[in-house]
Amino acid sequence: MRLTLGDFARSARTRLDPTVWDFFAGGAGEERTLAANVEAFDRWWLRPLVLRGAGRPETATAILGRAWDAPVAVAPLAFQTLVHPLGELATVRGTAAAARVPVVISTLAGRDIEELAAAGGGPLWLQVYCLRDRSMTRRLIERAEAAGFEALVLTVDAPHLGRRLRDVRNDFRLPPGIVPANLEGHDVGAPAAHARAEFAPDLDWSVVDWLRSVSALPILLKGILTDTDAVRAVEAGADGVVVSNHGGRQLDGVPATLDVLPEIAAAVAGRVPVLLDGGVRRGRDVLAALALGADAVLLGRPILHGLAVGAAQGVTDVLTILLDDLTDAMALAGLRTLADIGPQTVRSVAAGPPVGGSA
Ligand SMILES: Cc1cc2nc3c(=O)[nH]c(=O)nc-3n(C[C@H](O)[C@H](O)[C@H](O)COP(=O)(O)O)c2cc1C
Numbered sequence: 291m292r293l294t295l296g297d298f299a300r301s302a303r304t305r306l307d308p309t310v311w312d313f314f315a316g317g318a319g320e321e322r323t324l325a326a327n328v329e330a331f332d333r334w335w336l337r338p339l340v341l342r343g344a345g346r347p348e349t350a351t352a353i354l355g356r357a358w359d360a361p362v363a364v365a366p367l368a369f370q371t372l373v374h375p376l377g378e379l380a381t382v383r384g385t386a387a388a389a390r391v392p393v394v395i396s397t398l399a400g401r402d403i404e405e406l407a408a409a410g411g412g413p414l415w416l417q418v419y420c421l422r423d424r425s426m427t428r429r430l431i432e433r434a435e436a437a438g439f440e441a442l443v444l445t446v447d448a449p450h451l452g453r454r455l456r457d458v459r460n461d462f463r464l465p466p467g468i469v470p471a472n473l474e475g476h477d478v479g480a481p482a483a484h485a486r487a488e489f490a491p492d493l494d495w496s497v498v499d500w501l502r503s504v505s506a507l508p509i510l511l512k513g514i515l516t517d518t519d520a521v522r523a524v525e526a527g528a529d530g531v532v533v534s535n536h537g538g539r540q541l542d543g544v545p546a547t548l549d550v551l552p553e554i555a556a557a558v559a560g561r562v563p564v565l566l567d568g569g570v571r572r573g574r575d576v577l578a579a580l581a582l583g584a585d586a587v588l589l590g591r592p593i594l595h596g597l598a599v600g601a602a603q604g605v606t607d608v609l610t611i612l613l614d615d616l617t618d619a620m621a622l623a624g625l626r627t628l629a630d631i632g633p634q635t636v637r638s639v640a641a642g643p644p645v646g647g648s649a
């Protein structure tokens with residue numbers, strides 16, 4: 291019986307080729323950041339309040355003016371056709387069956403943008419890797435906008451791919467036929483080499499103006515890890531930031547996203563939504579992220595695990611488990627709505643006894 295996202299990870303591992311598993315599961319360097327993302331959530335306890343008449347908690351929220359059933363969206367994950375032939379199509383359908391929340395489609399998706407838009411799912415966002423070939427990047431964005439995608443998520447932590455030692459040791463290459471469906475003429479082969487050849491390595495803040503000139507959609511910057519850059523992003527006109535270290539796959543040695551979230555949320559000060567990804571595996575992780583200043587989280591690898599285990603149904607199951615767990619944790623913590631969640635909802639494991647005062 292699969293009751294947790296960990297159960298799905300274990301089942302997925304037995305079903306996938308070991309080198310494909312390593313590609314999904316791995317991180318850069320010594321994988322210190324990869325491990326830190328998950329461990330950070332265990333450095334916070336919850337502070338439940340009792341007798342609050344919580345009843346059945348309400349997880350609904352609104353981000354960028356759109357209603358979400360829960361503060362959990364699907365992170366951009368390249369080449370989902372590597373897990374299942376339906377790839378992103380199954381993810382879009384499976385997500386919609388669980389909740390109305392956005393799915394972020396990678397620049398390197400294995401299925402066509404138009405086909406995904408026609409799949410009858412929920413809101414779609416486009417993740418943008420700005421390529422050396424700006425006209426190709428622009429065409430991708432224009433297609434997504436024409437198909438009804440609702441936001442752009444520019445990944446700012448990947449001038450090239452981080453050094454993922456598992457992939458180096460495995461000499462990992464995408465099998466023939468696994469190609470980025472929306473980038474004409476691209477045959478990826480080894481992901482790191484492809485990214486070196488095709489990603490723009492020299493982006494600066496003017497890329498936000500460029501994106502704005504190509505599209506009317508809201509623009510979020512994914513890969514922000516400092517208050518400095520969060521302020522810069524807001525000043526540059528970003529409509530949101532995603533606190534992310536790319537699931538520990540880019541620069542090893544950067545902090546867990548949960549650890550930098552409070553300083554970033556303080557710097558942004560409510561001007562734009564703050565999203566977070568990395569290591570979210572349980573309902574209470576969502577609670578901790580919201581308590582420390584996130585408006586919503588993105589779920590990465592567990593979606594691939596669901597896809598590997600059961601295509602669209604697997605994705606539905608993974609999201610349903612997480613959202614049921616969130617509702618359960620809210621009820622037990624006395625939280626009726628997401629608005630009840632705040633700094634008073636958590637307490638640091640490291641902290642000594644509270645020094646006077648009450649929340
Ligand atoms: C296999 C894989 C592929 C990914 N592809 C992309 C991508 O195409 N674009 C991107 O911005 N992030 C990509 N990411 C990073 C995720 O969007 C996200 O930041 C990270 O996986 C979140 O951490 P989690 O997996 O611990 O939930 C990828 C991550 C994985 C594991």
Ligand SMILES: O=C(O)C(=O)c1ccccc1
Pocket residue numbers: 368369398451481482485536539
């Ligand atoms: O693995 C990733 O994190 C990622 O973003 C990517 C980029 C290019 C090819 C394959 C994966």
